[in-house]
Amino acid sequence: MTAPMPADFPIRPAFWNVPIWGEIGVYLLAAVTIALCAWGVCLNVKRWQKSRSDRLASDPERRNRLVSEVALQSRIRETKAGRMHAILVLGFFVLFLGTATATLDWDVGHYVFGTQFLKGNVYLFYKLALDIAGLAVLLAIGFGVYRRWYTPSDLPRDARFVCAYSSLAFIILSGYVIEGLRLAVQQPQWMNFSPVGALLAKLFLATGAGTPALESAHIILWVVHGLAALAFIATIPFTFYAHLYRTPMGIAVRKPGPNGALKKIDNIEEQETFGLSSVAQLRWTDRAALDACVECGRCNDVCPAVRAGTPLKPRTIVMKLRDRAKEGEADGKKLVGDIVTHEELFSCTTCGACARACPAEIQTPDFIVDMRRHLALEAGEFPEGAAAALENTASVGNPWGLDPYERMDWAKDLDVPVAEEGERYDVLYWVGCAASYDRRARRIARSMVKILRAAGVNFAVLAEERCHAEFARRLGEEYLYQTAAQENIENLSRYTFERILTACPHCFNTLGNEYPEFEGGKFTVIDHPTFIRELMTSGRLRLEGGVTDELTVWHDPCYLARQNHIVEAPREVLGTLRPNKTFPKEAGEKTFCCGAGGGQMWTDQQNGKKRINVIRLEALRETGANSVATACPHCLTMLESARAVSGKEAEDMRIADIAEIVASAIPDEEKSA
Missing domain, CATH: 1.10.1060 (Fumarate Reductase Iron-sulfur Protein; Chain B, domain 2)
Incomplete structure (x- = not known):
């Protein structure tokens, strides 16, 4: 057998060893493939459209979200498995781009302009990039197989995923073998720029196979590879890979805000x-x-x-x-x-x-x-224990069922200004039910008053304040929530103020994010860590003393950090007084719930093997801190409750709201002002 002459100049050999019927067939089948894929997508869309109509709300963040989550895979890359998926996506994209580039090189460059642009160094870089991309996809697939089938997990392991992994792996591997067969016949000097193909070529040559056998194997596998790739594309809407378009669509149509x-x-x-x-x-x-x-x-x-x-x-x-x-x-x-x-x-x-x-x-x-x-x-169904809190909120305006005339008892001896019509206030302090009625949480309200007075803030509280029934809304009792909302909005609208200050993330979320859906419900609302930071930064609030090296762990409330992205403000405030601060593994927007949300604070049910608040307290204790700081009265209550049932090892833990920590650092003369 005469050794083939090496190619002196690198150029993409389109349809090498492929007869004319193969070249024509691939174009015809590609057209059918695209039509089938489009048909499948249309069927999917028509199935969506059979549902109730829904106007897609204007969302200025939609484009940024699609770029961040679809193109850059920001959220996906947060976990090890996600990073491997991002590698797969990148590799897959490079391979797709390579196929599209090859099509342009031959169909446009060759047929239209009589030349190819995939040649010389450009072609060598192209070959190397595709080889690396294929390896990246195979690596990601291997990781996925190991994670799904060989590690303890509850991930689905049915035939859908067997087909998903094996089909993509077959397309990549068969593509490498086809390239190896071609290189084994041509043996170009630059073949090492296709490292996987070159390795396979050397293995084929080592078997002693002749050129006719290599060429026959090449054309057979080329047909099989082409059919597999086209079948993959045609069936995307009907397989697990439908997420290629469904996930971006889901991200695009998610609610704004x-x-x-x-x-x-x-x-x-x-x-x-x-x-x-x-x-x-x-x-x-x-x-x-x-x-x-x-x-x-x-x-x-x-x-x-x-x-x-x-x-x-x-x-x-x-x-x-x-x-x-x-x-x-x-x-x-x-x-x-x-x-x-x-x-x-x-x-x-x-x-x-x-x-x-x-x-x-x-x-x-x-x-x-x-x-x-x-x-x-x-x-009319609610979890056990919730009915009483709902009835109390409807009848007396608070879930405890306490006398509404006792709502201001927390402010005894503080001479707190009450909002009056015709007066203007910089801040209307929304106290909230917890800080009004719960004996432990009342310290938060009293601390906020100290802070406001120390900073010289023109503020007042609302005498007509009642529970906004946010917990009722999340339990499904929308009617009670809307009744309370309309009453609160009507009362708030009677007074003149620039901002509403809240010391409860649930109040902040409700007044700031949910009240605007009601007529007259648009108010400027600020949370208390952000407001305190603002006072400190502007120099209006002087803190003298109160700094300690005690190791303090910060617990992010869900409705502050995750739901409203307020993470840095409380950290900056706490850092001035507790420089030796630490955080649990789940912190910031990835914080772990205290267990109070969704109305759970008012239910008596115990569906789990362990209480969520106890799980959270254990995670906070694992940091080695004996002091816990937070910014939510519900979190405070739940963590205190967990401490009470956690035994002697948790008895020494001190739990405080950030307002209490800041108020303790106000100079004595200002405290008595």
Whole structure:
């Protein structure tokens, strides 16, 4: 056998060793493939459109979100598995780009301009880049296989994922073999710029196979590889790889604004049904969001209810809704009760950890609250213990059921100014029910008054303040919430002030993010860590003393850090007085819930093996700190409760709100002012 002459000049050999029928066939099949893929996508979109209509709200962040989460994979890259997925995406994109470039090189460069641009150093770089990209994809696939089938996890392991991994791996591997066969025949001097192909070529040559055998193997495998690649593209809408377009769509249609803001039921008194009790009530944007799920399980990994051992698993909720939407409800089973159980729904704290972790940004708590609304407003069903708090809020304006005339008892001997009509105030301090009635939380309100006076802030409190019933809304009792909202907005509108100051993240989220949906409900609202930092930065608040080297661990409240992205302000404030501060593993926007949200603070149910607040306190204690700082009266209550049941090892832990820590550092003469 005569050794083939090496190619002296590197240039892409399009359709090398491929007969004319193969060249023509690939174009015809490509057209059919694209048509089938487009048809599948259209079927998917039509299925979405059969749902209730829903106007896609204007969202100035939509473009930035798509760039960040789809193109840059920002959220996905937060975990080890996510980083491997990002490598797969990048490698896959480079391979796709390489295929598109090759098509342009031959169909446009060769046929239109009579020349190719994939030649010389450009071609060598092109070959090296594609080889590396293929290896990256194979590495990511190998990691995925190992993680899914060879490590303890609850990731799905059915045939869908076997096909997903094996089909993509086959396309990459067969592409390498085809290249190796070609290089074994041509043996160009530059073949090492295709390192995998060159290695395979040397192996083929080592077998002693002749040129005819190599060429025959090449054309057979070229056909098989081409058919596999085209079949992969054609079936994208019908396989797991549909997430290539479904996930970006889910991200695009997610609700604008903060995750913690729920959608209002408009004209609630005129509605005949409430919430979500049938998949027929899903909007097209809901179906698009549910279809975006890739079943990665990140939501389960961060969910406090899952960690506590309750029946709730966010991924399961999404998959039940998604599958029910596809299969229909002909079996007669109820969506709420039979498919999704009450125990699942009422185990959620609405902390938003699942939505924050989800690569598709599926707002699972919104679906849960919608199903709770059905139970609350149509069936009158609530978790055990919640009914009393709801009745108290409706009758006397606070969940404790205490006399509304006692709401200002926290301010005895402080001579706190009460808002008067016709007067102008820089700040209207919204005290909140916890700081008004709970004996421990009252110290927060008193500390805030000290801070406001020390800084010379022109402030007042609202005599007519009543519970905004945020907890009721998240339990599904939207009617009570809207009644309270309208009453509060009417009272607030009577007074003149620049901003509302809150010392509770739930109050902040409600007044700042949810009240604007009501007529006259747009107010400028500021949280107390941000406000305190503002006072300190401007020099209006002088802190003398109070600095200690005591190791203090900071607990981020969910509705402050995760739902409203307020992370740095409390850290800066705490750092001035507790320079020796630390943080648990789950902190910032990835904070772990205290267990109070979603109305859980007012329920007596114990669905889990362990209480969420105890789990959180243990994580805080693991930092070695004996002092805990936070910025939420509910977190304060839950952590104090956990400390009380955690035994002697937790007795020495001190838990305080950031307002208390700052107030303790105000000079004595200003304290008495």
